[in-house]
Amino acid sequence: MIHIHRLERYWMIAIGIVMGGFVAALVASVMIYGVRLTTPVGRVDPTHLENTDVATPGLTQDSAHAYTLRVVAQMWQFNFGVKGQMPKITLQRGSSLKIVATSKDVTHGFYVEQHNVNMMLVPGQISEMDVVFNKPGIYHIICHEYCGPGHQNMVAVIEVL
């Protein structure tokens, strides 16, 4: 029988509790809060986006309350297929939105405030994520991967009525 000092035993128990807490938090985030990693759903040649599905960014309506938003991120804007300094789309409350996005040049980020959308937009990779907007409000989208001197200009808005 190995002798374990009393204090060492306490530390082992404490570490076990902390590790158990981490595992419980991980399981809860997946099972209860629905946290998912973004999965790349396809690959494209970022220098020839014109030949692909993401070539025409914009919002399309798939059914009564379901939309798809195709986004091309580039230095230093999100292209939603709408003109203007700050791209904006408007949805009705309860709408579900499938976001299909890629980058044309460098790695960008795509973060929707107050929602579980946090994607990295890597050139050559198509990222996809579904989100439901249940609360009316103005939700900003920001690039959260530093992408160059105009990085802070990469903002867009989703308005939920």
Ligand SMILES: [Cu+2]
């Ligand atoms: Cu950026």
